[in-house]
Amino acid sequence: MHHAFLGPFWGNVAIIAIAGAITIGCFVAMFWMIFRPGEKDPHHAKYEILRKDR
Amino acid sequence: MQATVTAQHSAVSAEDDRALAAVFSAYTVSATCWLLFATAVGLLLAFKFGAPDFWAAKYLTFGRLRPIHTNDTFYGWASIGLVGLAYYVAARSSGTKLYSIKLAWIGLALFNLAAVAGTIALELGYNWGDLEYREWPWPIRLVFLAALLVTGWNLIGTVARRTTEDIYLSNWYTVCGVLWTCVIAIVATLPWYQHGLGQVAISGFYMHNAVGMWFTPLALGVFYYAIPKILSRPIYSYALGVFAFWTNLLFYPLLGGHHFLFSPLPWWLQTTAIVFSVAMLVPVWGGSANYLLTMRGRYRDMTHSYPLMFIFVAVIGYLFGSTQGTVEAFRSMQAIWHLTNFTVGHSHLTMYGFVTFAVWGGIYALLPLATHKSPGRLGIALHFWMALVGSFIYVIALSIGGTIQGLDWLHQRPFIQSVTDMAPYWVWRGAGGLLMFLSHIVFAWNVWRMTSGQTGNAGSPILARTEGAAA
Numbered sequence: 151m152h153h154a155f156l157g158p159f160w161g162n163v164a165i166i167a168i169a170g171a172i173t174i175g176c177f178v179a180m181f182w183m184i185f186r187p188g189e190k191d192p193h194h195a196k197y198e199i200l201r202k203d204r
Numbered sequence: 205m206q207a208t209v210t211a212q213h214s215a216v217s218a219e220d221d222r223a224l225a226a227v228f229s230a231y232t233v234s235a236t237c238w239l240l241f242a243t244a245v246g247l248l249l250a251f252k253f254g255a256p257d258f259w260a261a262k263y264l265t266f267g268r269l270r271p272i273h274t275n276d277t278f279y280g281w282a283s284i285g286l287v288g289l290a291y292y293v294a295a296r297s298s299g300t301k302l303y304s305i306k307l308a309w310i311g312l313a314l315f316n317l318a319a320v321a322g323t324i325a326l327e328l329g330y331n332w333g334d335l336e337y338r339e340w341p342w343p344i345r346l347v348f349l350a351a352l353l354v355t356g357w358n359l360i361g362t363v364a365r366r367t368t369e370d371i372y373l374s375n376w377y378t379v380c381g382v383l384w385t386c387v388i389a390i391v392a393t394l395p396w397y398q399h400g401l402g403q404v405a406i407s408g409f410y411m412h413n414a415v416g417m418w419f420t421p422l423a424l425g426v427f428y429y430a431i432p433k434i435l436s437r438p439i440y441s442y443a444l445g446v447f448a449f450w451t452n453l454l455f456y457p458l459l460g461g462h463h464f465l466f467s468p469l470p471w472w473l474q475t476t477a478i479v480f481s482v483a484m485l486v487p488v489w490g491g492s493a494n495y496l497l498t499m500r501g502r503y504r505d506m507t508h509s510y511p512l513m514f515i516f517v518a519v520i521g522y523l524f525g526s527t528q529g530t531v532e533a534f535r536s537m538q539a540i541w542h543l544t545n546f547t548v549g550h551s552h553l554t555m556y557g558f559v560t561f562a563v564w565g566g567i568y569a570l571l572p573l574a575t576h577k578s579p580g581r582l583g584i585a586l587h588f589w590m591a592l593v594g595s596f597i598y599v600i601a602l603s604i605g606g607t608i609q610g611l612d613w614l615h616q617r618p619f620i621q622s623v624t625d626m627a628p629y630w631v632w633r634g635a636g637g638l639l640m641f642l643s644h645i646v647f648a649w650n651v652w653r654m655t656s657g658q659t660g661n662a663g664s665p666i667l668a669r670t671e672g673a674a675a
Contacts, residue, residue: 161472162471162475165472165475165476165479166475166479169476169479169480169483172454172483173479173480173483173486176486177485179447179486180444180447180448180451180486180490183441183443183447183490184441184444184490184493184494184497187440187441187443187444188441189438189441189442189443194438194442195368195369195372195442196438196439196442197438198368198369198370199372199432200432200433200436200437200438
């Protein structure tokens with residue numbers, strides 16, 4: 151798809167590569183946390199909210 | 205440590221609880237009035253597509269009423285409703301009283317002043333240059349900014365006085381949502397760079413961030429408090445909630461440019477907007493998974509918990525609406541859907557299916573706990589089903605019709621052909637809109653019963669505790 155303001159080829163590649171690498175890294179981290187939710191400490195804030203709320 | 209420091213400030217009396225309930229109620233009632241007004245205007249607009257000559261006098265033209273509908277929905281209904289919820293969540297989750305009741309009332313007055321003045325200005329034809337969602341003249345937008353600053357100050361003050369060690373996750377979302385929106389509102393108001401393409405870039409930045417950095421974080425913050433409260437079960441993964449918070453902040457501000465694909469905006473800016481639209485799937489899928497996994501094994505409870513059903517629909521609206529937004533951001537999809545009614549369907553899937561259902565779910569879950577008054581079972585059921593069916597009809601009609609409209613344009617058929625093809629879908633849009641508006645009248649009745657009227661027979665929004673509750 152061509153556009154008059156397409157800009158330099160390697161500039162576009164750099165933007166897509168950097169933004170894409172960040173995105174893929176975040177996807178990996180997201181799935182990691184879905185499969186390993188953690189937070190077993192009973193004093194963690196997520197348990198405290200059920201007890202300490204007035 | 206935190207508890208010791210703030211102990212002297214945070215002793216909460218019954219008087220403080222009553223004051224918080226009064227603030228929460230006033231924000232809810234005020235928001236409900238704006239919902240009724242804004243959606244009555246929206247309903248009139250929907251039928252104007254089929255009968256453009258109906259009530260076409262100067263003050264009732266589409267050009268004047270359309271921004272009144274959108275601005276009052278945004279800044280009257282959703283903003284005020286979410287801020288009322290944020291105040292309640294901040295005080296309760298921090299185990300303290302509201303930092304300043306007086307500031308909360310001042311904020312409410314400022315929000316309403318801005319919405320009333322903005323509505324009158326638009327009705328009189330003072331439209332600030334057709335900049336979507338910021339059509340109010342700039343002095344009025346400064347009043348709205350003042351309301352945000354007051355709200356931000358009050359929320360931060362409340363969280364600072366917490367008796368808990370951590371700032372609970374909900375408050376990260378709500379406090380930062382207010383602070384981000386202050387920045388966005390200032391960027392959108394300063395005039396120096398808003399000409400030519402600069403105006404286009406800022407328009408993309410503002411119109412999308414007004415949704416994604418204001419309504420979204422506040423609604424998500426309410427979820428992180430209301431879902432554990434209703435289910436008496438902790439959120440599935442706190443860390444995932446924090447991760448979704450930071451990725452929302454990282455990706456969202458950069459994607460507004462996808463509203464202006466194929467425009468003279470720099471191609472790299474458009475490409476970046478597309479890439480980060482895909483990246484937004486991280487906080488959207490991660491956040492949605494977090495809510496749905498918190499509800500796992502408890503879906504049967506929805507049959508006798510309408511607050512949970514409202515929130516479930518809101519989570520699904522967030523998941524599907526935001527994922528649809530990512531798909532729409534691709535150039536190949538924009539070539540069909542840009543400027544069509546499909547976009548209107550998308551905005552209603554998100555602002556209604558997600559944000560509005562989230563506000564309702566939050567109000568039904570938390571307002572009875574504040575006021576000790578409930579809506580009626582019939583009222584809450586009528587509200588839910590009319591709103592759900594109405595919005596389904598609305599969104600599906602515009603999604604199909606908008607796609608046909610876009611294909612007509614793509615195939616270079618005469619423009620009038622696309623108008624003719626859309627006609628039946630506009631009728632369905634009006635039918636869905638009518639159901640949605642009727643549900644709002646029922647909601648107003650329910651709010652009355654939860655605040656000032658006679659309490660109803662709906663049970664407590666808090667469900668019985670099961671496994672996985674507080675250890």
